[in-house]
Amino acid sequence: MADEEKNPAREIITEYAQAHFRYFRTPDGAVYAQKIGHPVARPMRSQGTTGSHRQELMVGLFKAGRGVFNGSALKEALDLIEALALDEPVQPVHIRVAPGADGATWLDLGRADGQSVRIHPNGWTLAIPDPQEVSWKRTQLTGELPIPARDTNGKGIDQLLGLCNFATAETECLALAWLLGCLEPSVPVPAPFLTGPQGAGKSTGGRMLVRIIEGMTGDLRRAPKDEENLIAAVAAGWVTALDNLSHMTPDLSDAMCCIVTGAENVKRALFTDGDVFRVGYRRPLLLTGIDVGVIRPDLAERLLPLRLERPKVRRTEAELWTEYAEVLPVVLGSLLDLAVKVRASEAPIPTDLRMADFAHLCAQLDAATGFGSLAAYRASLDDLNDDVIEGDLLAQTVLKHAAALAPGEEVRMSSAEWLHALTQLYNGEDFRPLPKGWPTTGKVLSDRLKRLQPTLAARGVLVDWGRTATARYVEMARPAAPPPQPRTPLF
16 A cells, blocks of 8 residues: 555544544543543543553554554644544533532442442432543542442441540531531531540541541541642542641631632643643541641631540551451441432521531431431530630630620720720730730731631620721620510410
8 A cells, every 4th residue: 555545643543532532621621531431531631640541542542453653643643632622512520529410419439440329319329420421530549439338227327436436426426417518519518627635546537537438548648838739639639638737827727718618729831821720629628636726717617526535445457447448338338328318308508607508418417317416516616616716815805895895785996996995905904915916906906806707706796897987997796685585375
């Protein structure tokens, strides 16, 4: 055959690729490829250890007897395929959990065959999702989950709680609510903070909770040194677990708030002048530690304290994890059964809590099981408010000032006047020195009060801002007690 009649290598590669793979782009513009009928999507360009489409294509061509092609032919073919994919419909890729059709959600088991769990209020089933409905993204952090057991009758929940050292039944309810929240891709869940005395099994308990969702390869890790590395780790997996926290810097606290409720990071693309790439993330977060010091109010509203106690009988690591691996299919099956019951339950949405979606999930859990998880969640937030106040001398001083106000009384002053009044109240008669971090200007005081506003409101002190014709003011008030309700006659 004459040379001019032979198909160029790039055409052979392109023809094979279009016959065996489906191509699409994500909302951020990245192009992914899927084997026809398979839900796992691979990035076009990545050379990561989880495998790129380039590697997948090379193996497919070799096994099909099409030959081994050099890098330039592959590059030219992939450039053309990537350009053609820009005309394809936009579809997101998901890690571990994804929304589905008809109110269902999907859980990726991390298996090579793509088998996943479809969770619906009518029940859960094992199936390979339609790639047009769900496309899974796999990373090094995507572990394999076992096939969940059926007809467990709740046995797995009892086995899980028997392995963990939760201090109270209320703590157990909140841990289950968090696990259910991890199966909901659209529900932001507060970050459980496993705490307790030394030797209470906080790290072990954290690993057990994480591995129900991430498989036996899921583990805890140290908090990264900077926000950029933290975001990279968060975006590559579903549940992020940080171990043995002893200090919470303001930057780390703010980053955790973004992880829990969602944010987006935009950076300049490498080797370009004007292109950018976007990393959006909202992930379940888990923390362990004995004490992290002062907790900022905005993070406190996103935390879920889970207290553990020291076990009375110690076991070896090998014995404990062997038993855990054996019961994990039953635990996962029981959790899925519970998720179905909860999603089929109806409950009013609590509108007074910051994490309203999680509070609604707690209410549904209570309706389905008779637990008291919503009351336990409210109590945990109340305890966290106490922690915030105990760690903030300004909040303590404001509450001391408000205690002298009569119910319904309002006081308006400029921020500078409030700074003078609160400073005098803190100094007292002995003129004790001001603590480090005390506001130095009215503007700094006003900003601190805005951060403390929800915490103070939970203790019956309302802080608001306004303006007169000549100046701005800060108002502090104690709401009047509600009038007594008339008693309804019994007869």
